[in-house]
Amino acid sequence: MSEHTTEEDTSLLHEWRSKIEIANRNNIFCHCCSCGYEWVGSSFGAACSSCGSQNVEQISCWQFPDD
């Protein structure tokens, strides 16, 4: 199956996806619900590096609203 998209659509989609990927990769704010440790991580599903708990709240920084 070959789906033809215009070059503009493809590059726009690619740009949008790569922005999300970069934001996700570098800016995941993590907060350990067990010990309160806070850090900025690079992937979802990471355990707390302080106490090893997996009860971690994870928020992508790009989801924070701008002032």
Ligand SMILES: [Zn+2]
């Ligand atoms: Zn912890």
